[in-house]
Amino acid sequence: MGKHKNLVIVKAVIEQGLSVSQTARKYGISRQWVYTLLHRYQQHGPEALTTGSRTPTRHPHRTPGAVRERILALRSQLHTDGADAGAETIAWHLRNEGHHAPSKATIHRILRAAGLVTDEPRKRPKSSLRRFAASLPNETWQADITYWRLRTGMRVEILDFLDDHSRYLLSLQAHLPCTGATVVSTMHELIGIYGPPASTLTDNGLVFTSRLASRPGARNGFEILLATEGIQQKNGSPGHPQTQGKIERFHQTLKRWLAAQQPATSLGQLQDQLDEFRQWYNHHRPHRGIGRRTPSQAYTALPKATPETTPPGSYRTRIDTIDPYGKVTIRYAGKLRHLGIGRAYAGTDVLLLIDQNHVSTSSTETGEIIAEHRIDPDRDYQPRYNPE
Template sequence: MWDRLSEPWPSTTTIWRILRRHNTIVDQPQKRPRTFWHRFEAAAPNECWQSDFTHWPMADGTDTQIISWLDDHSRELLHATAHTPVTGRTVIDTFVHTMDVYGPPASTLTDNGMVSPPQAGGTPSTRFARGHDGTPKQPNGFEQLLADLGIVQKNGAANHPTTQGKIERYHQTLKRWLSADGLVPTIAELDTQLARFAVIYNTQRPHWAIGRRTPHEAYTATDKAFPVVEATDRIWRVRYDQVDATGTISIRYAGKLRHLEIGRAWARKRVLLLVHGADTMIIDRVGGKVIAEHTLDASKDYQRKK
């Protein structure tokens, strides 16, 4: 008989090791403590944006869906709006709007349904889908936009919510705040709530995972990452831009804002801006052709196209 007073008691680890050696237990990885998880964090702002949507009720019980874009590195909430429901068009429009404010990310991380929600009449991600003849399906609108911009597309694995753990935790914080603030009767009022929440979340609420800084402090502390593409044997920085009413695009070069001549025929149209050192290329995203090129002159504010 074991005498616990006179003999050392084996540790829990020793007991588990002996039981496992004799195949008397079955490992259950899903029950591992959080210390076993591999924590991922992007190294720079805009290196990766996470996105997902969550359900939230109106005052009369009507269901809405809130779509959010979250910077992985800093936890900065870049965008949050309510819709009934989120559609594939919503994903594209909110992504483009967020790029207009923060610049494009180097990559995105969403689940498969997020790319174009099936319940909203769209189709899931086509990256891994194939037709009846075994050939890959054509990319949907969001996937094509990412490909055009040189943005790396990442999708979380099915039944693995920890892949998008940051935005899942953000959803919990958002819902607690909305519950405390009270249900509202209209989408417009809910969007106003979300705008107020974004200010609090980004600037007033320190986050333990980023050194007790606020997300906005972490987002603005270092240089942003950006997408790149290879063309003409060069690596070009990519920007998704809109030509202004005067037919120009603004870009910062050599410490000053420069205005690139594009042409009034392109006013208010969205284009791709590729930058490599002092050289630029402006590409029509619809037609794919080069519509303007520049070699930037640091002595001039207005840059005429070649």
């Protein structure tokens, strides 16, 4: 109903002398609406007769202006710093500053209203992902080498070690180049600081393993150091970088942060930036994968695993040799179970890690995981488990 008709209704009462009931019947409206229009006219004049929104004029749950401004400022600051700037991260920073953080959806709406959200293609739902993480700090260290360029264009190799359970960044060093001796000395230094881990997980680079060398034979320095310390060595399957998914994702965070800094002109300047990044990453950046804690908080929250210990009551292990038919046996629920590995592995010495009904089988020579099984208690023969 427009302003003109509302004015006619008011004039019918004021100038024509119709009663409120007569006016309501004449124009097919409620008596309450007639009273409302009369009140508006008497208080604010004809301009008040425009039908407005019925939305309440007061919003007790609306995000305070100061918090909205801080949300936008944090978004800008985090982007400038090369850090994660999503709604969950912004909420974490708000809480740390003593603000009452709105919900993730509310923060997202505020960012969208300010034109700070870019729509992305629909992603795979998180519920469809299978996450594998160590149960304790020092249960598995992941290591890898990535690359960065100085302002001069020179390519630098960056060696990093990451604790799988807590995402704690144990070491981050720039080298020209990173050699096998560098990896050994870094690992030896880390063992002196944090103690030896129960296992390591790397790709098949020659600085980590010689098992895929053109002339395989004697183990390299890193393999000898691990064997001396009793540390289990695990290597991802060739061409399957998802095995080292955590450290690959870490490299994205590192490079986004480096890209936001002034380009380093020397190896020493780049190392200074890496040291600053490590401090921020470990102690000031909330990590989604560990419940929005910092890696430092997660690393210090639980006792550390060692080569001689595994999570209490979680694992048992045994050494075996795959028989000529490609099988090994374990005892589960009081009965022997035959695990199918494959005839191609006949005669291979293997280590079996048994966690409840899950069995992971790896070569004792190379550390590569060659089969996984989910034990079905109603069966004797257990086929290989394919997580796909």
